[in-house]
Amino acid sequence: MALRYAIMTALIEDELSGYDLAGSFDKSLGFFWHASHQQIYRELGKLSDLAWVTRRTEAQKGRPDKILYALTDAGREALDEWVLTKDRMRLQETKDELYIKLYNLSESNIDYLRTRLRERREAMMQRLYLYERIRRRHYGDPETLPLRRKGVYLALLGGITGGKQYLAWCDEALELLAGAAEDTSTAAKADTA
Amino acid sequence: MALRYAIMTALIEDELSGYDLAGSFDKSLGFFWHASHQQIYRELGKLSDLAWVTRRTEAQKGRPDKILYALTDAGREALDEWVLTKDRMRLQETKDELYIKLYNLSESNIDYLRTRLRERREAMMQRLYLYERIRRRHYGDPETLPLRRKGVYLALLGGITGGKQYLAWCDEALELLAGAAEDTSTAAKADTA
DNA sequence: CTCTTCATGTAAATCGTTACATGATTCG
DNA sequence: CGAATCATGTAACGATTTACATGAAGAG
Numbered sequence: 001m002a003l004r005y006a007i008m009t010a011l012i013e014d015e016l017s018g019y020d021l022a023g024s025f026d027k028s029l030g031f032f033w034h035a036s037h038q039q040i041y042r043e044l045g046k047l048s049d050l051a052w053v054t055r056r057t058e059a060q061k062g063r064p065d066k067i068l069y070a071l072t073d074a075g076r077e078a079l080d081e082w083v084l085t086k087d088r089m090r091l092q093e094t095k096d097e098l099y100i101k102l103y104n105l106s107e108s109n110i111d112y113l114r115t116r117l118r119e120r121r122e123a124m125m126q127r128l129y130l131y132e133r134i135r136r137r138h139y140g141d142p143e144t145l146p147l148r149r150k151g152v153y154l155a156l157l158g159g160i161t162g163g164k165q166y167l168a169w170c171d172e173a174l175e176l177l178a179g180a181a182e183d184t185s186t187a188a189k190a191d192t193a
Numbered sequence: 194m195a196l197r198y199a200i201m202t203a204l205i206e207d208e209l210s211g212y213d214l215a216g217s218f219d220k221s222l223g224f225f226w227h228a229s230h231q232q233i234y235r236e237l238g239k240l241s242d243l244a245w246v247t248r249r250t251e252a253q254k255g256r257p258d259k260i261l262y263a264l265t266d267a268g269r270e271a272l273d274e275w276v277l278t279k280d281r282m283r284l285q286e287t288k289d290e291l292y293i294k295l296y297n298l299s300e301s302n303i304d305y306l307r308t309r310l311r312e313r314r315e316a317m318m319q320r321l322y323l324y325e326r327i328r329r330r331h332y333g334d335p336e337t338l339p340l341r342r343k344g345v346y347l348a349l350l351g352g353i354t355g356g357k358q359y360l361a362w363c364d365e366a367l368e369l370l371a372g373a374a375e376d377t378s379t380a381a382k383a384d385t386a
Numbered sequence: 387c388t389c390t391t392c393a394t395g396t397a398a399a400t401c402g403t404t405a406c407a408t409g410a411t412t413c414g
Numbered sequence: 415c416g417a418a419t420c421a422t423g424t425a426a427c428g429a430t431t432t433a434c435a436t437g438a439a440g441a442g
Contacts, residue, residue: 001400001401002288002290002293003401003402005293006293009293009296009297012297017421017422018421018422018423019420019421019422022421029293029296031287032287032288032289032292032293033287033288033292033293034286034288035401035402036402036403036404037421037422037423038402038403038404038423038424039401039402039403041422041423041424042401043401060420060421063410063411063420063421064408064409064410064420064421064422065421065422066420066421066422067421067422079297080297080299080301080302083294083297083302083305083306084302084305086309087290090227091313091316091317091320093227093288094224094225094226094351094352094355095195095225095226095227095286096225096351097195097280099225099226099348099351100195100198100199100202100222100225100226101276101344102344102345102347102348103202103222103344103345103348104202104205104272104273104276104341104344105340105341105343105344105345105347106273106340106341107340108273109273109276109277110340112276112277113276113344116279120284123284124284127284142369143369143372147298147299147300147303148297148298148299150298150369150370151294151295151296151297151298151306152295152296152298153369154295154298154365154366154369154370155292155295155296157362157365157366158287158289158292158362158366159287161358161361161362161365162287162355162358162359162362164358165354165355165357165358166355168354169350169351169354169355172347172350172354173347173350173351176335176336176343176346176347177343177347179336194428194429196429196430210393210394211393211394211395212392212393212394215393228429228430229430229431229432230393230394230395231395231396231430231431231432232429232430232431234394234395234396235395253392253393255438255439255440256392256393256438256439257392257393257394257436257437257438258393258394259392259393259394260393260394
């Protein structure tokens with residue numbers, strides 16, 4: 001049910017097409033709730049049926065027509081209600097396959113898993129740069145933001161602190177496994193870039 | 194596909210029933226990959242069909258029979274192979290409804306969201322106590338652990354550092370929203386326990 | 387006597403991923 | 415000429431949740 005409300009949230013300020021939304025919800029909400037375009041189109045269909053959004057076709061030269069969606073008053077109401085519903089809050093379900101793989105750590109896969117850890121470290125670093133750029137550009141002084149933007153800032157902050165933690169964890173993991181590697185193979189191989 | 198391998202991972206060291214597995218995979222793996230009993234029973238059925246696990250019924254006095262599952266050599270092989278497969282690694286998909294709700298922060302829901310934040314803070318604190326207890330009891334000196342247990346330790350460490358980060362984020366969020374509350378209502382209300 | 391725990395399952399619905407399909411435009 | 419981008423969708427499958435269903439034991 002949350003995807004539905006994530007989409008409506010993205011439509012509060014702008015009229016957007018399914019394609020726009022799939023482009024990671026304007027590069028913002030998408031960081032916190034990814035969805036594929038198929039899911040989004042399906043959900044937009046349902047939202048239309050509920051009359052929580054309206055559709056408007058916009059012709060374009062040389063491009064397929066755009067279908068722009070806008071939030072209705074009823075949708076806005078439903079969204080406001082949803083925010084106040086106490087849904088299951090199942091505390092941070094990490095659901096990361098890498099953890100399961102780590103449970104199976106052995107000499108035959110340690111090199112592989114170290115490579116995966118390095119990859120993730122790199123990917124998270126990239127994402128953190130992006131988050132920090134957004135933070136500096138738009139949320140320099142959080143205390144002075146209007147209330148709604150404070151909420152958006154807090155989500156971003158969650159992404160930032162979570163990302164930093166993840167980096168630190170990768171480093172600690174790599175360190176521990178580097179020590180373990182010396183037990184395994186006699187020759188110390190250089191970085192596998 | 195990952196649930197399947199999570200189950201097999203839990204079966205490496207013990208023979209377990211579906212019920213045991215549903216009890217959060219022996220309180221360990223379950224922290225990192227929760228699944229309901231329905232999912233587990235279904236997956237165990239498939240694993241039996243594949244001959245990756247064997248079933249053995251154990252009668253009990255006054256209790257329903259237990260069906261105990263054990264990993265076969267073929268299952269063990271499949272698991273080892275899976276660890277080495279490069280699956281989609283879609284970097285930490287936070288997927289937390291609270292973030293979406295925070296995007297909708299307003300004066301009409303700020304009290305509600307602050308309560309939710311406090312709840313989560315409390316719940317995460319409880320979980321952290323548990324993690325730390327396990328850590329002290331079983332993983333006091335990680336450097337000296339055998340390789341496989343180092344992997345398990347790293348998963349636990351991920352849970353711990355992630356949890357601490359989450360606590361810190363809750364605190365920062367509550368602080369920012371406490372400041373915001375004073376703008377909203379003239380009278381400062383005491384804690385809403 | 388009721389609630390919780392142990393122990394297994396079926397059924398239905400929704401959520402999410404992967405693959406397929408179309409068709410024009412722009413960039414290299 | 416081939417690949418990427420824009421823009422929409424269908425179909426099939428797999429993953430996950432929620433509800434329904436049974437039945438005995440033990441605790442309060």
